[in-house]
Amino acid sequence: MNSIxxxxxxxxxxxxxxNRESIHLQPGIIAARKGxxxxxxxxxxxxxxxxxxxxxxxxxxxxxxxxxEQYQPGFDRFIENNCQACHGLTGDGSGPLNSxxxxxxxxxxxxxxxxxxxxxxxxxxxIEFGVEGGRTGMQAYQNIPPEHLDSIAEYIRWLQKx
Numbered sequence: 001m002n003s004i005x006x007x008x009x010x011x012x013x014x015x016x017x018x019n020r021e022s023i024h025l026q027p028g029i030i031a032a033r034k035g036x037x038x039x040x041x042x043x044x045x046x047x048x049x050x051x052x053x054x055x056x057x058x059x060x061x062x063x064x065x066x067x068x069e070q071y072q073p074g075f076d077r078f079i080e081n082n083c084q085a086c087h088g089l090t091g092d093g094s095g096p097l098n099s100x101x102x103x104x105x106x107x108x109x110x111x112x113x114x115x116x117x118x119x120x121x122x123x124x125x126x127i128e129f130g131v132e133g134g135r136t137g138m139q140a141y142q143n144i145p146p147e148h149l150d151s152i153a154e155y156i157r158w159l160q161k162x
Contacts, residue, residue, distance in 0.1 A: 054079050063089050067155075074155025077148045081141065091159045103137060108159040118160065124153040 054060060060079055067075050078084065088094040091108035098105050106113040116126050128149055130140035144152070 054082075059089060068158070071155045071158045074151035074153070074158070077144070077152045078155055081144055081148075081152070083152070086138075091156065108156050111160050118157070120150070120153045120157050123156050124149050127152060 055064075055076060064072060064075055078087075084095050085097045086093075086095045086103070086105055087108065088098075093105035093107050093113075095105075097103075106115065108114075111118045114123075116122055116131060126138065127141050127144065129142075131138035141149075
């Protein structure tokens with residue numbers, strides 16, 4: 001008997017789909033199999049993570065110009081560590097990874113939305129050690145150097161300004 005089975009279930013080579021409708025393109029969609037969609041926002045996020053300097057983005061530059069000079073290093077670290085993907089460019093919790101509103105991400109501008117304290121040390125701890133419970137999915141970022149954690153926490157604390 002031949003070592004390559006003729007049974008399509010056990011064949012190592014998968015047959016092409018019978019109809020071409022199983023693969024289609026739609027506006028705002030990269031490519032998809034029927035029932036699975038990949039929004040452009042995810043592709044843009046991935047490209048932003050791996051292509052170029054995130055601080056050179058015009059929206060980031062515009063936002064940076066609105067921040068007092070003493071908090072700009074914290075804002076820069078906030079952007080470089082991709083915090084804005086969840087927390088949004090203004091810290092309001094509406095980043096592209098939360099565009100569906102699925103996660104309960106605090107609005108840094110509103111101290112009442114914080115769950116684990118509003119002081120610089122409490123904010124720093126939330127970044128470094130993550131947040132357990134809730135629906136945030138905030139992981140620990142222990143790879144961020146201590147001086148960067150401090151500047152990010154100071155920037156987030158500044159967002160609470162009256």
